[in-house]
Amino acid sequence: MNTLTDTPSHPFRVHNFRAYWFSRLTMTLGQYAMMLVIGWQTYDLARTSGMSIEGASGQLALIGLLQFAPLFVLTPFSGLAADRFDRRKLAQLTVSLQFLCAAALCALTWSGEISIPWLFGIAVVLGIVRAFNGPALSSLSPNLVPKAILPTAIALSSISWQVGMIAGPAIGGYLHALVPALPYGVAAGLFAVAFIGLGTIGKVPQTNIAGVAKPITQMIEGMRYVRQNKMVLGSITLDLLAVFLAGATALFPVYARDILQVGEEGLAQLAMAPAIGAVLTGIFFSYRPLAKNVGPAMLIAVAVFGIATIIFGLSTSMPLSLAALFVVGAADMFSVYIRQSLIQLHTPDEKRGRVSSVSHLTISASNEGGDFFSGSLAYLIGPIPAVVAGGVGAIVTVTAWSRIFPVLRTTKTFDPPDELSDKAPNTDSQEHAS
Template identity: 70%
Template structure:
């Protein structure tokens, strides 16, 4: 019996993977520098550490609000419209944002209001981009290699999310405009790559529901499927509480006192951990005890975050952040595979939108929470408290969602699939 072919042997999937990796690298390279410039402008303008941390909180909030408002409808767009076309339009908007920031930085015109305004447009673009790309991947490969394709897609996204800040930090040392120039180029690569994807068939939405009814149907599916709900909300609360990334500018400038070069290293450390973990899974895909291992990975993520908060040594901080990145990649690999494999194709756009909303809540709104907490109790206490909260979340979720403790493989139980199909048919009856 021959081995299953690699998704990379399929041209559409290769183009998709390059597009997703390039776009995510660009996004997160920009986001780190937006935060760094905001914090430095605030500190140089006379704000103390707490007040400047509050500006970082506002950046997170301004990115989250468009995602919060638009994500349910962007998921519907991913299920009703051409997913590739939606992704291309949002990448073009992000290119405009990158080009604007590059010009403002080059001519030394950058200001906090400009950074706040562009953050809103980035939030709008990402609200529609995430569900479209996440739902597109399963349409590009045969069903028998779908788990591998989902894992590779998750690796591209997570690697870009963690490696992107490192690229932005190192290029900022060369010139403040360089991270945005690189982001513009990476967005251009992503746009070009999507153009190489041919016709993509997908499953139409069943029934004749109105758009609002279809949005509600996607939300109801997430609530009904305890595996999907548990996996999504575990990430929401754990990363929401333990997100130290937003406070990297504070640690680089005022706690570890390592400046812009140190900021690059802080961003690179979790990137290295994530990259090595992703490389390991590309050769040795995870197959057994996936639920318990996901819970353990999130607990390790919280412990390493606590250690980073207490550390005053740059080498120790980098080592702990390496562990943070590795544990995060480990849990994301499992979580995204479970969510995609437990969701029918006609609902993937809407379920991906719900997943994106929780990721945005944990990342962007988590940045707002971390910045606000740093303003109230200080950045060190904020990071340590967040790490402890992530560990408590793991313990609570293991009790509330026992399916996370008992899931052994990525394959959804046949009984669950049959139950979901029956309930969906019943809802469509007049």
């Protein structure tokens, strides 16, 4: 056990961070494995009952809406909770509730009692739980390591979330092809592992804002900070609009069942392709962190994301679709790595929970809200035009945001302003594993 005299050179040399990283990865894998299977079961049940492709796509839109609505309503409160209460315990509570959802879905699927109303109801519960889960975990990671290695820790934290978000659906698809209830059982196991891992994290510093102002005032302060900081606002809203418009992931069940006609195993391959792209990109940045031209690189990555989405939308070839999705995953990881690092490093610690909640809201708006948008658009104009239009929209967003937020074009490094560097959390007294 070492103290500051032997400051660790990498976040993985800190026990608290290792436990956090592994817990976040396993939890996210479980989350997104469940979400893919929920979407597949909803679409398949709708088609089996006689709905058209467009009508069944509308059911996918409802799943996205039911998960996003609680997030939208509860986000201001969840961000405040992450700043006022023990972030470790809050994260454990949300993981335990997700475990119960996975167990219920496993039992319902195994018994053959699964139905669209059950899927809709559990989607609502998951939306409520995830409203509190995201801000608690995102704002916890900067408290776990000394500030000298904080940029690397933030990047690794983003990688664990992004890899889990993209690899989880691949796991869910393959397991569902073997035994329909299996992905839910595995997700429950992953949530149990995450709960135990979070419990091994020792006491960590956290800014105490209790009593500083009334809760509603504190929530408004967090939102005001996002609005006033052009770097944070530009980064958050760029991701919001680009991924909201180009949410091809929501329509994977449509492509697997009715366009590419590759079934459940093909669905898993479609989900795995962006996962591989994201993992390889994440590994690269864990060893070779980006040091310069971070703003322009983020804009280029989002543009590539849009182009690859268009190619996937038009493709009727499985190999071409997989290649396009590989690029989608790599570009998305590139963008997330830069965006999350900029947001965390440009936000003072006493506001990280509330700013993280706003960031998490935009992520959920772009994912679950994007699912609703893509499913609704597919219902109106068909799935292929919907995906292509979304990719075009992402490219248009990049062009517009580079002009509306010129700071995104001119930001060269991750270094925060001097006044924020001075307010970084004091973790120098933490003990570290050797």
